[in-house]
Amino acid sequence: MSRMKRCVLVIFLILMLLNLTGCWGIKEIEDQTVLVGIGMDVGNPSSEEKQLAENGNYYPKKNRVTLTFQIIPFEMRQSSGKGDKSSSELYSNIQETGDSMFQMLRKMATRRSKPIMGHHVKVIVISQELAKRVEIDKLLKFVLRDNDIRPSCLVLMSESKASDTLVSNNSGEIPSLELTGLAENASKASNVLPPKSLTKLDGIINSGHSFTLQNLSSSSDEVAVAGASIIKGKSKKWIGSLSIREVLALSWIRGTVKGGVIKTYDKHGNVLTYEVISAKSSVKSRVNGDDISFHVNIRTKGRLIENWDTKEPAGNEEFIKEAEGYFEQELNKMISELIHKMRDVYQVDVGKFGDHLRIQHPKVWRKVEQDWDNVFSKSEVTYTVDLIIEDTGSSVK
Known part of the structure; x- marks a missing residue:
């Protein structure tokens, strides 16, 4: 082999090795906050939000939607394996109110030191009252465009506040993961609808056809399947519900x-x-x-x-x-x-x-x-x- 060919081969191998390094943009897991669930309700700022706004943490907005972010901080994940933990020790719910979903998500950077990672969002719950006022495609537009949130995320409806479905008093349970399990029980109970992911829902919404979404009902201690919500194809809003029997x-x-x-x-x-x-x-x-x-x-x-x-x-x-x-x-x-x-x-x-x-x-x-x-x-x-x-x-x- 000639000297010229050897030089070309060495340069080629060096370039290949540079492409295999792959750790330049590394983000340590302990520096992240994992987002596992999102609840969407009619805008109603929490007391914490009001106090923060009064003390300067405010930006121009209309209080149309309140988002509940269910997160699992790294500290909670570390301690979860040390004995039995109550649900409140495994997750945390944070609320933000405004009129831009993405802006509210980014607003979390002013309230939490560790960035929120959306790759592990399992479920999005929308309250019927909000879906009656705002078109569902507007509510989901930011998550459909956001590369951080995977299209396999499930979408559910709530008869009461969506934030209520993201609370659990049962020891060792993370509500978002429990809701995912409930939604996937269609093979075991015929009154549970086949789960609808963001991928499926995007096509249905764009078709203009009416469709159903699984309803949830919450009590002080647990959440249960409760029939289905009907979304009108033309208006893209909630118009009524089907009972479990229906x-x-x-x-x-x-x-x-x-x-x-x-x-x-x-x-x-x-x-x-x-x-x-x-x-x-x-x-x-x-x-x-x-x-x-x-x-x-x-x-x-x-x-x-x-x-x-x-x-x-x-x-x-x-x-x-x-x-x-x-x-x-x-x-x-x-x-x-x-x-x-x-x-x-x-x-x-x-x-x-x-x-x-x-x-x-x-x-x-x-x-x-x-x-x-x-x-x-x-x-x-x-x-x-x-x-x-x-x-x-x-x-x-």
């Missing part, structure tokens, strides 16, 4: 039921409970001139898991047929209530009927897409339920 019916229509139960009562008032083993749903759209209609066909097989009528033999074929009728009647009632709520009360399609029309009748869909909620509210929706009890469990006698 969310369950929504799961049956959408075909997302993986398990769960149906509870009803027999003619004597005894409890009957059906455990879902399998469930399938299909939706057929029909077009006749300007009339659009849908038919939902639901088929499910399951187990009679509970029967309070101890005199009735569980293996009796006549009784099984009668029980199937009770469960079908209950499921029909749930679906009827949901369709009435969607079509007649809120006049929105959150059951994804439009998706079936788009696939099955694309030309028709292109004509009605821009005014779909209004068109859906005038459409007829019918349904049939075929429920089979194929197992009565082990004998208790």
Whole structure:
């Protein structure tokens, strides 16, 4: 090899080694404050904010939104492994009020010595009251554009203040992480909606279609799933809610039921409970001139898991047929209530009927897409339920 080639090779190897160093912009973890959750409420400055503003920590703003930042300082992470800690020792909530989400986040630099790192935000909770006043795309615009917050972050709604859902009295729990776990329980409970991340929500909002977000309800000690919020596609604001029962019916229509139960009562008032083993749903759209209609066909097989009528033999074929009728009647009632709520009360399609029309009748869909909620509210929706009890469990006698 010539001397010239050797020189070129050495220079090339040196340049390659320089590219592998990778530690010039290092940020030590102990110098960071980890942000794990964000709550969004109607603007109401806290007493701490008011005192700071009176003493000079103020900038021009309108108090439209109060953000609650749930953080885990490095000191808390260090001490979390030293014995049992209460939740209040594992996290801290800080509030900032204003009208620019990003400005409020950056304002934290004037109140905390260690920068807030947003890479680990797990959940964003928006109160219904705020979503009723401000469009949801405006509330989420800064997090969708901020590279610090990952698009896998989940978005939830709260019936009360969002800040209340970011508080826990249970030992050893960080509320934001608990909320993430609740939102991902759709496979275990059919009245829990499939979680919506920022990535999914961005596309839905830009489509202009109405959609649902999981609701949360809070008490003094815990937070629980509580139905769903409806966001109107055109206004991008909260217009109402679905109950837990209606969310369950929504799961049956959408075909997302993986398990769960149906509870009803027999003619004597005894409890009957059906455990879902399998469930399938299909939706057929029909077009006749300007009339659009849908038919939902639901088929499910399951187990009679509970029967309070101890005199009735569980293996009796006549009784099984009668029980199937009770469960079908209950499921029909749930679906009827949901369709009435969607079509007649809120006049929105959150059951994804439009998706079936788009696939099955694309030309028709292109004509009605821009005014779909209004068109859906005038459409007829019918349904049939075929429920089979194929197992009565082990004998208790």
